[in-house]
Amino acid sequence: MATRSTIMDTNSFRPEMMGALDPETRSLVEKRDVLGPAYRLFYKNPVHLVRGDGARLWDADGVEYLDVYNNVASVGHCHPRVVDAITRQVSLLNTHTRYLHENVLRYAEDILSTMPGEIDRVMFQCTGSEANDLAVRVAQCHTGGEGIVVTHEAYHGNSALISELSPALGTAQPLSRSMRMVPTPDTFRVEVDGAAAAGLSAEAFGGWMASCLRDAVADMERHGIRFAGFLGDSIFSSDGVFPDPRGYLGPVIEAVHDLGGVYIADEVQPGFTRTGDAFWGFQRQGIVPDIVTSGKPMANGMPTSMMAARHEVLESFAGSIPYFNTFGGNPVCMAAAQAVLDVMRDEDTMGNAKRVGGAFRGQLAGMQPDHPVIGDVRGTGLYIGCEIVRPGTKDPDQGLALALLDELRENHVLTSVCGPLGNVLKLRPPLVFSLADVDWFMSAFERSLSSLGV
Amino acid sequence: MATRSTIMDTNSFRPEMMGALDPETRSLVEKRDVLGPAYRLFYKNPVHLVRGDGARLWDADGVEYLDVYNNVASVGHCHPRVVDAITRQVSLLNTHTRYLHENVLRYAEDILSTMPGEIDRVMFQCTGSEANDLAVRVAQCHTGGEGIVVTHEAYHGNSALISELSPALGTAQPLSRSMRMVPTPDTFRVEVDGAAAAGLSAEAFGGWMASCLRDAVADMERHGIRFAGFLGDSIFSSDGVFPDPRGYLGPVIEAVHDLGGVYIADEVQPGFTRTGDAFWGFQRQGIVPDIVTSGKPMANGMPTSMMAARHEVLESFAGSIPYFNTFGGNPVCMAAAQAVLDVMRDEDTMGNAKRVGGAFRGQLAGMQPDHPVIGDVRGTGLYIGCEIVRPGTKDPDQGLALALLDELRENHVLTSVCGPLGNVLKLRPPLVFSLADVDWFMSAFERSLSSLGV
Secondary structure (H helix, E strand, O other): OOOOOOHHHOOOOOHHHHHHOOHHHHHHHHHHHHHOOOOOOOOOOOOEEEEEEEOEEEEOOOOEEEEOOOOOOOOOEOOHHHHHHHHHHHHHOOOOOOOEOHHHHHHHHHHHOOOOOOEEEEEEEOOHHHHHHHHHHHHHHHHOOOEEEEEOOOOOOOOHHHHOOOHHHOOOOOOOOOOEEEOOOOOOOOEEOOEEHHHOOHHHHHHHHHHHHHHHHHHHHHOOOOEEEEEEOOOOOOOOOOOOOOOOHHHHHHHHHHOOOEEEEEOOOOOOOOOOOOOOHHHHOOOOOOEEEEOHHHOOOOOOEEEEEEHHHHHHHHOOOOOOOOOOOOHHHHHHHHHHHHHHHHOOHHHHHHHHHHHHHHHHHHHOOOOOOEEEEEEEOOEEEEEEEOOOOOOEOHHHHHHHHHHHHHOOEEOEEEOOOOOEEEEOOOOOOOHHHHHHHHHHHHHHHHHOOO | OOOOOOHHHOOEOOHHHHHHOOHHHHHHHHHHHHHOOOOOOEOOOOOEEEEEEEOEEEEOOOOEEEEOOOOOOOOOEOOHHHHHHHHHHHHHOOOOOOOEOHHHHHHHHHHHOOOOOOEEEEEEEOOHHHHHHHHHHHHHHHHOOOEEEEEOOOOOOOOHHHHOOOHHHOOOOOOOOOOEEEOOOOOOOOEEOOEEHHHOOHHHHHHHHHHHHHHHHHHHHHOOOOEEEEEEOOOOOOOOOOOOOOOOHHHHHHHHHHOOOEEEEEOOOOOOOOOOOOOOHHHHOOOOOOEEEEOHHHOOOOOOEEEEEEHHHHHHHHOOOOOOOOOOOOHHHHHHHHHHHHHHHHOOHHHHHHHHHHHHHHHHHHHOOOOOOEEEEEEEOOEEEEEEEOOOOOOEOHHHHHHHHHHHHHOOEEOEEEOOOOOEEEEOOOOOOOHHHHHHHHHHHHHHHHHOOO
C-alpha cells in the first residue's frame, strides 16, 4: 500500500485536465495560479458553487447538487438560525476574550454539559489544527513525555507540529522522530490470529489494537522517547472509516493510561451527533478521554475550534505557558457555535443521523449482490465508508472510485474518498440529510455505476 | 531585564483582585474558571463590553469607552460595510477552496496588487499564528535550513512551532534549539560605538542591527544549524514599538539575503495602512520581503489570515507538501476581508493614520516637559509607543505604567502595554480614530497622570 503519493490528491483537478473545461470554469481555474501549487480543486470538472441551503448546493448555472460530503455545514448550509445569530452579533460587537463577554461563557458551559463530568475545562481556537496543536502540547506538558502515537493513515491538521503527526499527508512530509504509528483498525482486511476482524468482539479487536499500541510505545521508549499520548478520532475517518465493533477503543485507552499517556480524542470528524449513537464519538466507544478537540462542525463554517480537557491534565501547561488566541472564542464565533448546538438539540440531529444513516447504509448494502465492486459498507449515523474493490477480492480499486466520484458529480451529487488508497467513498453529508436525499443519492449512484458498466 | 515572568501578564486581572469587583463582574469572572488558567482578563477591574461602533465601545451599564488598543477592528467596530458583506455572504454560501468561488480569487488578486510585483502568490489561513507557522515551514523548505532569527522580545504566535520562536512568551516556554535572537532595536536605549541610537542614520543603525544578525547566524552555524531566515515585524511592536529611523531594515535584509536566508515580514501589526506611510510596514522601510504574513486587521474580527510569497520561494513547499485549511479563504471570510480593503481605500485610512497619528504623537510629546515620567514618544501613523520611566532616567517604570492603564480604564479609555518590561503604553486604535478621539484621550491621560500625582 505504498504506491499513492498522498491522500490529498486522490480527488483532484490537475492541469492536464484544463482542455476539457468550459470557458467560464477554465478562466476561474486559471486565476487560481495566484494561490500557488498547494491548492487543490475537487473533480476533473471543478464545481463553481454560489448558493447553499440544507443539504443542497447550487452552481453558477443554477444547477442543484446534493451535498453528501460537507460536515462543516453540519446543521445544513445557511441554516437560518445560524445566519441570524451571526448577523445579530456581528452588528453588535466582535472582540476578544481579554474583555468579559457572556457568549464564550454560555457556550463553554453548554458544550461541557454534553461531555462526561471529568472534562471540565475548554479553550477556544479557530481551526481543528490549532486545537490539536495545543492538545499535543498540553499532553506533553502534563506527562513530561514527547512521543505521540497515531494510526497509519491519520490526518490531524496542518500546523508544523501536527503535520508531523499526520502520515496521510504522504511521504514528502517528514514525520516527527518521536512519533510512532499503529496499523489502521481495518475491520475489512485485518486478521487477528488467523480470524477475520469483522467477526471479532470489541474486546478481541480492541485487544489486538492495544497490543499494537504497546509495541509502538515499547519501540518509542527503546529510542529514549517518553510516551505522551495517543491521538485518534474514534472512527478513524482518514484511515477509511472504522467505527466498529463499538467499544473496541476501550482496551486501547486502557493501555494508553497503563503506559502513562493521555488519550486525545480528535472529534473533528465523529463529534457533534454525527454518529447517531451519541453526541461525541468517544461516548459511543464507552471511553472518557483526557483531552477532546473539535473544529469543522462546530459553527457551520465560522472558523471555530476547541480543546476541552480534564482540569488536572490542563493545569501544567495552562498554569505556566501563556496562550492567547486573538479570534478564538470571539462573540461572533461563539454566537454561531451556540446556534449550531441549539439547532442540534431542537432538530434532533442525532436521531436524524441514526435513522437516515441506518437507512442509507441498508440501501447501500442491499446493492452489494448486484454490484460486487461494493466490497464493504460500514459506518455509523451519517458517516459512511463504502469500499470500491475489484470484484471478488478486497483489492482497492482507486481508479474506479475516482471515476465514480466524477460520475456522481455529473449526476449532481458531491462526495469524496478516503482511506490509504483513496478507494473508500466517504459519505458524510450535512446532518439534516433526509430519507428523500438518500433516495436521490441511491438513484444517482445506480446511474453512475451503470454508466461505468459496474 | 530578566525580572518579568512573561509579557502576557503585565496587564492582567489576578484572583486576589476578586474582592474589589462589583457582584455582576465578579460572577462573570468566576464563571471563567471553566476556561482554565491560561485565559487572562485585562485590568484589575475587567471590562464587560456589549457593543461597539467605530472607535467606541460600550459596557453592559451603557458606559462609553474610547478604544485606543484594538487593531482587529481595523476599520472600526461593526463597520456597516463589513457587517453587510458578512451578512450577505453568510446567507448565500460558506464553503471551502476545493470548490471554485470568486471571493477568494478577487481578494487574492486585490491584496497582491497592494504589494511589490515580486510577491505574486497568496494562501489563506485563519490566524496570524497559522500564517507564521506556514511561513516558517516554507522558508525552511526553500532554503534547506532550519534556523530562524527573531528579536529578543518577539511574539509571532501560539502554535508549537511559533511559540518556540516567541521569546516574549517568557521563560516557561522553551525556545527552539535552532533559533537565535538579536537585540531589540531600541532606539531609546541602545548605544552604537558610544553614540546614542536615536541620533543615527538608517544606514548606521541598520548596520548595527545587521552585524547583530550576522553574529547570531554565525553562532547558529557554529552549532551546525543552517540559517533559514529572519522573522520580524518592521516596527517591532512587542519589543516596544521601534519604527525608526525609517529604512533601517535595509541593511538587515541585505545581510539576511547574503547569508542565504529569507525575510518573513510579519505584517500582523504594521500592515493594512496603520503606519500612515504605506499600505505595508515593509514598504516604509524600503524593502521587499520574500514572505509576508498577516492576520488580525484583515477582516475586522472574522478569523482570517494570509501568507503571501514570491512564487519561487513558495514552490518547494507548496509543490510537494499538501496543505489545506478548511476555513481559510472561505467565501464569508473573503467577503469580510474584501470589505475591509474597500473601506481602507474609500475612507483613506492611510491618510487618516498619518494625519491623526501625527497629531497624537505631537500632543503626547508636548506633555513631556510637564510630565517627566513620559520618557519617549515614538511611532508611526496610528501605532504609538509611549515609554513610562523613572523621571530623569531611562529606567522602565512598569508599576506606574500598569497603574496608568487602570486609571485610563476608570477614565473610560482602553489601551495596554508592551516592551520587555511592560512599561510602554501601546496606543493602537482602530484606523478610524479621529482628532476628537485624540482630544478625548489627551484629557483622560492628563486626568490619569494627575490623579497618580505624576
